[in-house]
Amino acid sequence: xxxxxxxxxxxxxxxFLLYDVLHAERLVxxxxxxxxxxxxxxxxxxxxxxxxxxxxxxxYKPMDESPPVLANGRxxxxxxxxxxxxxxxELGLINASRPASVGGMSLPxxxxxxxxxxxMAANLSAAGYAFLTTGAAHLIEAFGDEDLKxxxxxxxxxxxxxxxxALTEPQAGSSLTDVKTAATPTDRGHFLIRGSKTFIxxxxxxxxxxxxxxxxxxxxxxPPGIKGVSxxxxxxxxxxxxxxxxxxxxxxxxxxxxxxxxxxxxILSFGEASDCHGYLLxxxxxxxxxxxxxxxxxxxxxxxxxxATASAAYHESVxxxxxxxxxxxxxxxxxxxxxxxxxxxxxxxxxxxxxxAIVEGALCLSLATSRYADLAFHGxxxxxxxxxxxxxxxxxxxxxxFPAEKGFEANALSVQxxxxxxxxxxxxxxxxxxxxxxxxIHEGTTGIQSMDLLGRKAVAGGGAAIRALLEEITExxxxxxxxxxxxxxxxxxxxxxxxxxxxxxxxxxxxLGGDVEKMMLHSVDYLELFSVxxxxxxxLQQAAAAREGLARQDGLGDFYEGKLCAxxxxxxxxxxxxPALAELCRSGEDSYGRMKPAWF
Amino acid sequence: MKILVPxxxxxxxxxxxxxxxxxAGDKIETTGLEWKPNPFDEYALEAALRLTExxxxxxxxxxxxxxxxxxxxxxxxxLRAALATGADRAIRIDTTDDKLDGDLVARALAALIExxxxxxxxxxxxxxxxxxxxxxQILAELLDWPMATFAxxxxxxAGALVVSREVDGGVATMRVKLPAIVTVDxxxxxxxxxxxxxxxxxxxxxDGVRFAALPAIMAAKKKLLVEIKLADLAADQAxxxxxxxxxxPPARKAGIKVKDVTELVTRLKNEAKVL
Ligand SMILES: Cc1cc2nc3c(=O)[nH]c(=O)nc-3n(C[C@H](O)[C@H](O)[C@H](O)COP(=O)(O)OP(=O)(O)OC[C@H]3O[C@@H](n4cnc5c(N)ncnc54)[C@H](O)[C@@H]3O)c2cc1C
Numbered sequence: 001x002x003x004x005x006x007x008x009x010x011x012x013x014x015x016f017l018l019y020d021v022l023h024a025e026r027l028v029x030x031x032x033x034x035x036x037x038x039x040x041x042x043x044x045x046x047x048x049x050x051x052x053x054x055x056x057x058x059x060y061k062p063m064d065e066s067p068p069v070l071a072n073g074r075x076x077x078x079x080x081x082x083x084x085x086x087x088x089x090e091l092g093l094i095n096a097s098r099p100a101s102v103g104g105m106s107l108p109x110x111x112x113x114x115x116x117x118x119x120m121a122a123n124l125s126a127a128g129y130a131f132l133t134t135g136a137a138h139l140i141e142a143f144g145d146e147d148l149k150x151x152x153x154x155x156x157x158x159x160x161x162x163x164x165x166a167l168t169e170p171q172a173g174s175s176l177t178d179v180k181t182a183a184t185p186t187d188r189g190h191f192l193i194r195g196s197k198t199f200i201x202x203x204x205x206x207x208x209x210x211x212x213x214x215x216x217x218x219x220x221x222x223p224p225g226i227k228g229v230s231x232x233x234x235x236x237x238x239x240x241x242x243x244x245x246x247x248x249x250x251x252x253x254x255x256x257x258x259x260x261x262x263x264x265x266x267i268l269s270f271g272e273a274s275d276c277h278g279y280l281l282x283x284x285x286x287x288x289x290x291x292x293x294x295x296x297x298x299x300x301x302x303x304x305x306x307x308a309t310a311s312a313a314y315h316e317s318v319x320x321x322x323x324x325x326x327x328x329x330x331x332x333x334x335x336x337x338x339x340x341x342x343x344x345x346x347x348x349x350x351x352x353x354x355x356x357a358i359v360e361g362a363l364c365l366s367l368a369t370s371r372y373a374d375l376a377f378h379g380x381x382x383x384x385x386x387x388x389x390x391x392x393x394x395x396x397x398x399x400x401x402f403p404a405e406k407g408f409e410a411n412a413l414s415v416q417x418x419x420x421x422x423x424x425x426x427x428x429x430x431x432x433x434x435x436x437x438x439x440x441i442h443e444g445t446t447g448i449q450s451m452d453l454l455g456r457k458a459v460a461g462g463g464a465a466i467r468a469l470l471e472e473i474t475e476x477x478x479x480x481x482x483x484x485x486x487x488x489x490x491x492x493x494x495x496x497x498x499x500x501x502x503x504x505x506x507x508x509x510x511x512l513g514g515d516v517e518k519m520m521l522h523s524v525d526y527l528e529l530f531s532v533x534x535x536x537x538x539x540l541q542q543a544a545a546a547r548e549g550l551a552r553q554d555g556l557g558d559f560y561e562g563k564l565c566a567x568x569x570x571x572x573x574x575x576x577x578x579p580a581l582a583e584l585c586r587s588g589e590d591s592y593g594r595m596k597p598a599w600f
Numbered sequence: 601m602k603i604l605v606p607x608x609x610x611x612x613x614x615x616x617x618x619x620x621x622x623x624a625g626d627k628i629e630t631t632g633l634e635w636k637p638n639p640f641d642e643y644a645l646e647a648a649l650r651l652t653e654x655x656x657x658x659x660x661x662x663x664x665x666x667x668x669x670x671x672x673x674x675x676x677x678x679l680r681a682a683l684a685t686g687a688d689r690a691i692r693i694d695t696t697d698d699k700l701d702g703d704l705v706a707r708a709l710a711a712l713i714e715x716x717x718x719x720x721x722x723x724x725x726x727x728x729x730x731x732x733x734x735x736x737q738i739l740a741e742l743l744d745w746p747m748a749t750f751a752x753x754x755x756x757x758a759g760a761l762v763v764s765r766e767v768d769g770g771v772a773t774m775r776v777k778l779p780a781i782v783t784v785d786x787x788x789x790x791x792x793x794x795x796x797x798x799x800x801x802x803x804x805x806x807d808g809v810r811f812a813a814l815p816a817i818m819a820a821k822k823k824l825l826v827e828i829k830l831a832d833l834a835a836d837q838a839x840x841x842x843x844x845x846x847x848x849p850p851a852r853k854a855g856i857k858v859k860d861v862t863e864l865v866t867r868l869k870n871e872a873k874v875l
Contacts, residue, residue: 035818043681043817051811087806092814105818555620555632 063262089159125262136163143282194271231287232278306403313414404439640724655799
């Protein structure tokens with residue numbers, strides 16, 4: 001049973017994060033966003049909220065229950081998705097953050113991320129058709145020639161066609177350097193593509209007349225390794241003078257998934273009849289590099305989808321905890337006294353507050369990272385842009401993996417709060433938990449994110465990235481002090497910042513001393529401690545904004561008190577774990593390092 | 601066809617920050633309230649848009665919808681939202697919320713209608729805050745125009761509208777000559793409720809009110825929105841309705857469990873007094 005009144009995301013909270021914490025309204029001072037004002041942001045958010053709640057959410061459970069089917073070589077999706085898709089395309093979110101020159105509206109990513117969060121919280125699969133298309137079209141926009149843009153990017157941005165990212169092959173998942181799909185040059189400009197891709201989301205469906213795949217492949221004779229992989233535009237059907245004709249892309253199978261069940265993920269086969277045309281995007285052998293340039297945005301979006309999925313479940317469990325009577329208070333000895341709602345039990349509030357701290361911490365980070373992306377591309381000065389770019393790169397692995405990992409824990413807590421009912425598929429929390437799991441896997445697993453953070457981002461520029469982070473934390477601390485946030489809270493976060501900088505330097509020193517393996521052995525623990533700090537920083541900012549709100553006496557006292565409790569929770573139950581995690585990294589505790597495959 | 605649609609913002613009933621009554625009990629506390637358009641007004645706007653387009657995709661506008669609201673500067677957000685949904689032009693009549701009643705609103709609208717000369721005024725049957733259900737009726741009287749209230753369907757014919765209204769025990773259908781006042785009910789936004797002469801009889805709208813596409817929100821910023829002083833429309837701003845006191849409804853009592861049917865019957869008789 002779905003609680004139809006589930007808000008999915010708390011509107012007040014989104015406003016608080018966007019405006020009170022991050023001052024998103026100031027983005028319109030930048031020339032590239034000058035067409036906007038807070039009023040248009042608000043209208044945009046209102047529209048997407050309503051769309052999410054009224055159009056997408058009612059279809060969520062039906063779509064989860066009847067996944068797409070493959071018959072006669074083609075995939076058919078849920079009928080409700082057929083009703084949704086034209087409206088989703090018409091909504092205009094697919095290219096909202098792109099400039100007017102390509103038909104978009106130059107909406108700051110900060111705002112489009114918030115809008116997308118609503119769609120994702122309401123129906124992850126339905127939102128997927130849109131954001132996959134945005135990602136694929138954006139690659140064509142960035143690296144394609146005018147021809148490719150006119151032919152493919154345009155109809156993708158307006159939703160006429162959808163897009164996919166077709167990277168993964170059976171032997172090339174985390175390790176994309178191992179892709180084998182082949183591209184043979186012809187003298188007519190196009191390449192002939194041959195190979196197979198797996199897990200391709202949106203790779204087949206019957207919603208639009210065409211699907212445009214962005215395919216990683218090797219041009220015949222390309223050097224081995226990462227420098228030999230190119231990126232191609234490979235449509236399901238190719239435009240000709242006679243209209244769209246079949247481009248020899250076929251669906252070899254559909255994956256039976258435990259989540260995201262409204263969005264087909266398929267095995268695609270290219271060139272079985274040697275007639276699959278691919279069009280090179282940008283220059284040969286630079287495909288992986290191109291992908292990496294788009295990686296930040298894609299990874300932020302995975303984080304947003306994780307935060308959104310945890311948020312929907314959080315709100316469901318708050319509502320449930322208010323109405324489910326069970327047991328009596330510890331002080332009540334009279335068995336005839338009525339039972340109390342479970343929210344009255346401190347341990348249930350522990351589970352709720354943990355979810356709140358994770359969800360709202362993750363959302364804040366998603367929006368903050370999106371804001372750095374906006375500033376990295378549109379900041380007022382070169383210095384402002386490079387500062388933001390440094391932070392964007394540093395925070396992206398956290399913005400991707402924290403909401404996914406801790407969001408899964410939050411989703412499990414939502415199941416837990418529902419007790420036995422949570423374990424039943426009559427209720428929604430189990431479905432959100434299944435959806436959530438994907439987020440630790442796709443777009444780079446958590447292990448891969450941890451290596452990206454420790455091996456690359458945290459040590460970038462000889463510590464410049466970490467210094468930039470410490471500056472931001474110092475700024476937040478100043479704001480918190482002015483707002484009268486308790487000094488012990490502020491000290492806990494700034495102290496943790498110093499501790500993280502120190503352990504980063506120590507681990508870097510292992511590598512300088514030639515022991516990269518020791519540096520990286522506890523990369524996931526490092527990711528964890530780093531994430532605890534980053535989320536602590538988000539909560540310190542929220543605490544400051546909440547104190548400012550309380551001082552305004554604007555009638556939202558309960559809202560701000562809730563924020564302060566969640567901030568306190570994170571700062572006093574999570575931040576103290578940092579030294580122990582740092583010690584693990586430092587000591588090089590080697591149980592699994594030493595463990596041999598044969599010993600399992 | 602030119603249609604005027606009056607819009608009112610109301611306190612969002614779903615908002616956690618619920619309506620509060622100060623201790624004096626003489627008014628509603630409006631600071632900190634979140635606003636949304638009166639739902640019946642949104643239905644009216646949807647009906648007006650359907651009457652002024654051809655029902656095809658992409659839709660072609662064939663007529664003009666002018667939206668009007670009463671209130672301070674911030675109520676322009678309600679108008680902008682309506683412009684983004686498809687209205688062509690907007691008017692804000694500058695005043696504050698507590699200086700209005702149904703009578704004054706109707707008189708000011710009547711004066712505005714003299715200037716604007718719409719073919720029809722489509723409006724919500726009532727606002728969900730005061731639930732007064734009066735403005736449309738007073739307005740028709742002041743203008744001496746025909747009126748159809750609680751419309752569930754509207755079909756345009758040459759020079760007239762055929763309106764069906766849901767009444768106890770059935771549907772009453774009437775034909776009103778233009779210009780006219782139509783107040784609408786919830787069912788007006790069903791897929792086959794509204795047909796202009798340009799819309800094919802087989803066409804089905806999406807159920808409910810339409811969403812503003814995001815690009816339309818940007819485009820709406822360029823649409824015309826003018827401000828008129830209330831005094832320019834109504835010299836006499838005296839209110840006929842005086843609010844004496846506001847009181848929150850009594851809190852609902854917790855339910856009880858009864859032992860058996862006898863107790864149930866006794867309680868229904870003596871306490872609930874429904875038997
Ligand atoms: C529902 C779904 C949708 C997807 N959609 C798409 C899509 O649209 N397009 C697309 O291209 N792909 C898609 N994928 C594929 C996805 O990106 C891959 O599954 C992911 O990259 C992991 O690759 P893999 O499955 O081969 O796992 P593997 O790479 O085999 O990883 C297995 C485990 O080994 C670990 N591991 C791997 N390499 C290392 C290493 N070097 N060091 C330490 N640990 C390592 C991983 O962390 C992981 O825990 C999708 C997958 C799913 C399940």
